[in-house]
Each structure stands twice: as structure tokens, then as C-alpha cells.
Amino acid sequence: MTVPEIRKTAVIGTGVMGADIAFGFAMAGYDVTGVDVESAQLDIAAKKISVNCQQLIDEGIFSEKQIGEINSRISLSLDWDEAVGNADYVTEAVAELMTLKKAVFKKCDEICRKDVVIASNTSSMSVTEFASEMKYPQRAISTHWIIPAHLSPIVEVVCGEETSTATKKLVFDLLTKIGKKPVSCKDSPGFIHNYVQFAMVKAALDLVERKIARPEDIDAVIRNGFGLRLSSVGPIQFVDMCGLDTILNIQKYMYGITNDPVYQPSRSIEKRVDNGDLGVKTGQGFYDYSENASEAFGEQTNRGIIKMRKALKQI
Numbered sequence: 001m002t003v004p005e006i007r008k009t010a011v012i013g014t015g016v017m018g019a020d021i022a023f024g025f026a027m028a029g030y031d032v033t034g035v036d037v038e039s040a041q042l043d044i045a046a047k048k049i050s051v052n053c054q055q056l057i058d059e060g061i062f063s064e065k066q067i068g069e070i071n072s073r074i075s076l077s078l079d080w081d082e083a084v085g086n087a088d089y090v091t092e093a094v095a096e097l098m099t100l101k102k103a104v105f106k107k108c109d110e111i112c113r114k115d116v117v118i119a120s121n122t123s124s125m126s127v128t129e130f131a132s133e134m135k136y137p138q139r140a141i142s143t144h145w146i147i148p149a150h151l152s153p154i155v156e157v158v159c160g161e162e163t164s165t166a167t168k169k170l171v172f173d174l175l176t177k178i179g180k181k182p183v184s185c186k187d188s189p190g191f192i193h194n195y196v197q198f199a200m201v202k203a204a205l206d207l208v209e210r211k212i213a214r215p216e217d218i219d220a221v222i223r224n225g226f227g228l229r230l231s232s233v234g235p236i237q238f239v240d241m242c243g244l245d246t247i248l249n250i251q252k253y254m255y256g257i258t259n260d261p262v263y264q265p266s267r268s269i270e271k272r273v274d275n276g277d278l279g280v281k282t283g284q285g286f287y288d289y290s291e292n293a294s295e296a297f298g299e300q301t302n303r304g305i306i307k308m309r310k311a312l313k314q315i
């Protein structure tokens with residue numbers, strides 16, 4: 001199978017993610033069938049899709065005519081065998097339960113043509129394990145779309161032990177074609193996105209449970225603090241920007257008091273600090289800032305935040 005040969009796509013499970021993933025394929029010009037086992041879920045998906053359509057019209061992204069064309073490419077169905085069995089590319093978005101995903105992958109393996117890629121939208125689980133009962137595990141892969149799926153550009157791509165190079169290439173090519181930014185990650189729990197995001201969520205809930213701050217104040221601090229900066233500066237860039245010596249001092253102080261491994265000084269930082277590599281201020285941290293890169297980086301950060309605050313009408 002090659003990308004130009006893909007015409008019909010199927011999404012299994014039309015819940016929170018499946019409806020938007022189906023919408024994403026339709027926005028990119030693909031015929032897509034969203035299939036579920038509950039007719040009530042199909043009704044909810046239809047409503048969700050209609051809200052997506054209205055928002056994109058209101059925001060001037062698509063005209064009514066274009067939205068009509070997008071809608072005409074989406075079908076919602078309870079007929080699993082017809083929708084999945086005739087698809088050229090399948091995305092699985094059923095609940096995050098290993099036994100369910102394993103059964104769905106096995107069924108896809110039985111009814112799909114053997115060159116059809118089966119991609120899971122799992123947030124955290126191992127594709128090697130989903131694919132363990134498949135006859136053709138080389139076509140199993142994970143593509144973790146980020147909520148809201150039709151709008152978020154990143155898709156994490158995770159190969160299992162048996163995933164073929166051809167499957168990985170096809171998935172990268174297809175996701176790029178539909179306007180996504182695929183990023184590769186090893187088959188490790190939570191991948192990149194949820195390994196980091198869930199550490200933050202756990203810390204925020206911990207503050208609520210210990211009554212350190214109110215939920216609305218925690219959300220306000222994160223949204224307007226590092227949340228505002230995150231679209232221009234990632235966490236590793238943040239360490240370089242802040243200064244590795246400063247980060248290390250904070251880790252030492254917090255670990256000394258809490259004894260929580262999350263704050264334990266990081267070996268990767270200690271090593272660089274010993275070497276005198278303190279980030280942007282010395283020209284070398286996790287990234288290389290020689291040849292004026294530090295100014296370019298500062299420019300990227302500040303302008304990114306200015307643009308974001310302007311968009312949010314904060315300045």
C-alpha cells in the first residue's frame with residue numbers, strides 16, 4: 001500500500017477522539033467511515049462534527065460550501081465489517097483498555113486486506129502488546145493524535161517490535177499529507193506527550209488534594225505561566241533559557257525538602273553544570289547557542305509570547 005492508493009479510511013470508535021479523527025481525515029480530503037458499537041455514540045459524534053463545522057465557518061477557515069464537501073466525505077456506521085473491511089487505512093480509537101484493543105486489532109487483522117495499516121490512537125499503551133495476536137503484526141502501529149484531534153498538529157508515531165519500516169514510512173507520509181506533524185517515539189508508557197502531561201496533572205491534583213491552592217488558581221497559574229510560553233519554548237529549551245545551574249539549585253532545594261524523586265537533581269544537568277555548560281548564558285546547554293543562536297532563541301521566545309498574548313487579546 002502507498003499513500004496515493006489510500007482512498008477510504010475507517011475510524012473505529014466515535015467517542016471523544018474518534019469523531020474528531022474522522023473529521024481530520026475528511027478535512028484533508030479523505031472518505032472516512034466512523035464505526036461504533038453504540039448507535040447513541042454515533043448520534044453524539046454527528047453532533048460533535050456539526051459543532052466542528054460551525055466553528056470552522058465562524059472562524060473563517062472554511063466556507064459553507066467547503067464544509068458541505070467535508071461533511072459529504074464522512075459516514076457514521078454500526079456496520080463494522082463493511083466499514084473496516086473495505087478501508088485502505090484504519091485508525092482504532094476505542095477505550096484505553098488492553099483487552100479491548102487487542103481484540104479490535106485481532107479482528108482488523110482478520111477482516112482487512114493484509115496490506116492495510118492498522119493504527120491505534122492509544123494514549124499510553126504498547127502496540128507490541130495489541131499486535132501480539134495478529135497474523136500480520138508488521139502493519140500495526142500507534143498514531144497518538146492529541147485532543148482536539150482535528151486541530152492539534154502533532155501526532156506521536158510509535159512502532160511495535162514487529163512494525164515494518166514500510167508501515168512506518170506510509171504513516172509518516174500519510175500524516176504529513178493530511179497536514180499533521182508526525183513525531184517518532186519509542187514504545188514506552190505514555191510516549192512523550194502523556195509521560196510529561198501526566199506528571200503535570202498529578203502535581204496539580206496533588207496541590208488540590210493538599211489544599212495548597214484552589215483549582216481555579218492552579219489553572220490560572222499554569223495557563224498564564226509556562227502554559228503561555230510552551231508553544232514557543234519546550235521544557236528542554238526552558239532549562240537552557242533559565243540556566244542549568246539555577247535549575248539544579250531549585251531541584252536540590254525541592255528534593256531536600258520533599259524527598260520526591262520528581263525533583264531529584266537530573267544527571268544530565270549535573271554533568272553539564274560540571275562542564276560549565278549552563279545553557280543560553282554560556283552558549284551551550286542541551287542545545288548549541290554558538291553563532292548567535294542565543295539571540296535567535298531569545299527572539300523566538302519573546303516574539304512567540306507577544307504573538308500569543310496578542311492572539312489572546314491580553315496586550
Ligand SMILES: NC(=O)c1ccc[n+]([C@@H]2O[C@H](COP(=O)([O-])OP(=O)(O)OC[C@H]3O[C@@H](n4cnc5c(N)ncnc54)[C@H](O)[C@@H]3O)[C@@H](O)[C@H]2O)c1
Nearest residue numbers: 013014015016017036037041093094095096121122123147
Ligand atoms: N480523550 C482524550 O483526551 C484522548 C486523547 C488522546 C488519545 N486518546 C485515546 O483515544 C482512544 C479513545 O479514547 P476516547 O476518549 O475517544 O474514548 P471514548 O470512551 O470517548 O470513546 C470510545 C468509543 O469506542 C466505542 N467502542 C467500544 N468498543 C468498540 C468496538 N469494539 N468497536 C467500535 N467501537 C467501539 C465506544 O462505544 C465509544 O464510543 C483511547 O485509546 C484513548 O486513550 C484519548
